[in-house]
Amino acid sequence: MKTICVIGDGQLARMMAPAAAELGIQLRLLAGAKDSSAAQVIPAVTVGDYRQAADCLAAAEGADAVTFDHEHVPGPALQELVDAGHSVQPRPEALINAQDKLVQRRRLRELGAPVPAFAAIESVADVRAFHAEVDGAVCLKACRGGYDGKGVWFPADLAECEDLTRELLDAGTALMAERKVDLTRELSILVARRPSGEVRVWPITMSVQENGVCAEAIAPAPDLDADLAARAEQLGRDIATQLGVTGVLAVELFAFAGADGREDIAVNELAMRPHNTGHWTQDGSCTSQFEQHLRAVVDLPLGDPRPTAPVTVMANILGAAQDPELPMAQRVAEVAARFPEVKIHLYGKDHRPGRKIGHVNLSGTDVEATRRDARAAAKFLVTGSW
Amino acid sequence: MKTICVIGDGQLARMMAPAAAELGIQLRLLAGAKDSSAAQVIPAVTVGDYRQAADCLAAAEGADAVTFDHEHVPGPALQELVDAGHSVQPRPEALINAQDKLVQRRRLRELGAPVPAFAAIESVADVRAFHAEVDGAVCLKACRGGYDGKGVWFPADLAECEDLTRELLDAGTALMAERKVDLTRELSILVARRPSGEVRVWPITMSVQENGVCAEAIAPAPDLDADLAARAEQLGRDIATQLGVTGVLAVELFAFAGADGREDIAVNELAMRPHNTGHWTQDGSCTSQFEQHLRAVVDLPLGDPRPTAPVTVMANILGAAQDPELPMAQRVAEVAARFPEVKIHLYGKDHRPGRKIGHVNLSGTDVEATRRDARAAAKFLVTGSW
Known part of the structure; x- marks a missing residue:
């Protein structure tokens, strides 16, 4: 049967192990630590850093496909895997839409998928304009790296919105804003x-x-x-x-x-x-x-x-x-x-x-x-x- | 959570791994080979011989319970595990009923469970007497070690029955006979x-x-x-x-x-x-x-x-x-x-x-x-x- 390399050592990789064992699929894991959640239940573990292409390549050696339990493998490392002939699934050009919220929003709008109004935020002026456009219903988002409510902010008013934007841009965070949805x-x-x-x-x-x-x-x-x-x-x-x-x-x-x-x-x-x-x-x-x-x-x-x-x-x-x-x-x-x-x-x-x-x-x-x-x-x- | 030592490296041990991973139970395996069915999917493997008490003890170290994927661990090794303070499940006095068919038949008859007529066979005279008792419907069984149809014989007539008995007893096989059931x-x-x-x-x-x-x-x-x-x-x-x-x-x-x-x-x-x-x-x-x-x-x-x-x-x-x-x-x-x-x-x-x-x-x-x-x-x- 096939061999799959999983990059990422959390519970999502862990819960692939039972399915793999039943199907007769061999897993190879790139884990940050030998005692991580997934490494506890998968025998073939390479300990390394998913941000380093060399570590990804070492874990992927001989696998029929490479996949992930998170979205945080950097583009250059993904590209090196592809260039080395690996079947990276999902492919980097698809995965970018789960890595970068602004890329994703633009692509979804292109496809006609329903998305809230949004804008790239590269200056305080940008956020001021967007704040006016959506009548103050602003949600600020880091374009990359957020999860479980992290990287998302709901400023109470324009002043907070501007301060937050200034602070985040100064820290080098790529930002976007979108209309806060009054969700049910x-x-x-x-x-x-x-x-x-x-x-x-x-x-x-x-x-x-x-x-x-x-x-x-x-x-x-x-x-x-x-x-x-x-x-x-x-x-x-x-x-x-x-x-x-x-x-x-x-x-x-x-x-x-x-x-x-x-x-x-x-x-x-x-x-x-x-x-x-x-x-x-x-x-x-x-x-x-x-x-x-x-x-x-x-x-x-x-x-x-x-x-x-x-x-x-x-x-x-x-x-x-x-x-x-x-x-x-x-x-x-x-x-x-x-x-x-x-x-x-x-x-x-x-x-x-x-x-x-x-x-x-x-x-x-x-x-x-x-x-x-x-x-x-x-x-x-x-x-x-x- | 708990740690369980499994003695035996076949598919039954292998299929315990998914359940253990989901429940957060750690498995430790005593396997005959590093590439055996179960060892492919369980990280904590001791390679050894389940017939050797020392190997069983090494694998069991630190486990909350010891269990099996087959019935073939010898009594003395089981006893050493018990004597060392391990929680052996099932316990040897229960397990013997799955290890020795004659012990099992006697025990089940004692309990009033429905079992075919049977007899211990220690000589050709024994099998001749049993053959007469069950009108020739004899099934011969090795008391230990059979599985998947191995260790079970259906002699066609008394002569074959006697020859087989002589041959098996000479080879040191502990034998029993039971009435062949006309099963539906x-x-x-x-x-x-x-x-x-x-x-x-x-x-x-x-x-x-x-x-x-x-x-x-x-x-x-x-x-x-x-x-x-x-x-x-x-x-x-x-x-x-x-x-x-x-x-x-x-x-x-x-x-x-x-x-x-x-x-x-x-x-x-x-x-x-x-x-x-x-x-x-x-x-x-x-x-x-x-x-x-x-x-x-x-x-x-x-x-x-x-x-x-x-x-x-x-x-x-x-x-x-x-x-x-x-x-x-x-x-x-x-x-x-x-x-x-x-x-x-x-x-x-x-x-x-x-x-x-x-x-x-x-x-x-x-x-x-x-x-x-x-x-x-x-x-x-x-x-x-x-």
Whole structure:
């Protein structure tokens, strides 16, 4: 069978390992440390720095494809991999749209995808003009490097907006601004595409963010109009195809009340790798996003993404203010005893407040009951109390 | 979280790795070779010989529990592990019932479990007497070491029976004989028990053997009378509890036409580890047998064994007469294209005729259609032709 090199050592790489073991695919990992989340469960590890082309090349040696668990490999390192003849999936010219928000916004607008009004911000004058254009509803974004609410700012007024812009530009941060969306909820399109063109889409997922971090995902998204769901799925297909994405693509969406009062959508972010809003597929779909990503990057036909239950809820296990005295093994035991049907996923990571250290999945028939139980289980796993 | 040492390097140990990675359980492996099926996917490997207590002790160092992917660790090595303070699961006094068929038969008869008539065979006179007792319906078995039809003989007549007995006893093989059952099909009870006593049972499974090797498993077993299913499940619970089994226990059953013409059952074999007839649980149950085994051996509350589909069929990928020219990756591609809903599991093993190199699982609603597709997929993966 095939060999795949994964650059990145977090939980997303870790959760590719079970899918690879089942499919008989060999993984090779470029990890920052031998005890990182993914390196704990993958035998073939090169310890190195993903920003160094030489380290990427060393890990990729002999692999049929190279893929990633994050978007942060610099363009020159990607190019060296391509130049050395590696099958880099997704390809750099697709991946740039997940690396640089301004490039992405321009490309999506070109494609006719719904995006909020935006502008490149290269001076205080730029942000002043944009502030006027959107009646003060400004969201400032670093073009690169943000995640989980980092690199995104919501200035309260023009003065704060100008100060922040000055400060960030002085620090050398490439900036853009976009119209702040008055969102009603967040949705996510999870899609996979392989190099030869096949595309598969999971049902549209709803996600709930807390403090800028995904806390919960519910699939299929409850109370979603069928026409809007179909439109979102088509949008996912179009973006994947037209950007030439390979592997899993997550299109995070803002949902808001449109002009006619009906729910409408705009694109928030793109991620070209398995995504937190797709973890439910591990236990709630015929094909998990991790298996699908591996199939896609070596151009195997994609698996069936149909859901296996009426509803599946994922709740993140986010490090609490402090690690409770009750050891994790006992917390797992209590959750397993109360909820024998909850699927617990832990990442082998130490506790840190707000850090994603695992998640639970729960399939059921009733959305609210399933959400309640999934969240109770996730909460107990970090706090040690019901 | 907990650390578990697994002694044995085959596909059963390999398939514990995905469940361990998800639950955050660390595995340590005692493997015969660094490139064995399980060692390919588990980083912490001690290379050694499971028959040597010193090697078992080296692998077990620091683990919260020690378990197995086969029954062949000798009693003295098991005892040394226990004496060194290790939590050996299942415990040697339970495991002996899966190691020695005569011990097992005596124990099951004591418990009132249905077993065919049997006798210890220590001489040709013994087998002659037993032959007369069962009207020539003799099955000879080596007390230890048999699997997949090996170590079991069906002599055609008394002369062959005597010759075989003489030959085997002369070679030092401990022997027993039992009445050959006129079986109508084979069933399997899959149950898990943890040290503190909790027991969970999956639906009764039907298995189809070819040349003494499991070719297919269907769960739940089709056309099984509800009373008989309930009786079989209770039998599984009783055996697990009364033998003090921990981890997964498979009770292979003969099904035959009882005196009243209705389907009846007798125990064929016991296995105290994940079992081929339970592979369907990976994709067809809320909790796979591999996850359940790991939970059980560290005394975590057991997961929900309910099925997630009306029927799930497992078909083994058994090495064909010769490996086809079409490489495995292309065979996988063709199967994935035709059956996007088939789950392919490969063991990282080289081809050898009749060798188990993988299996497929397929969930569906119609038993015959699901069987047909699962078997077609498995067949293509070894022959490269539809």
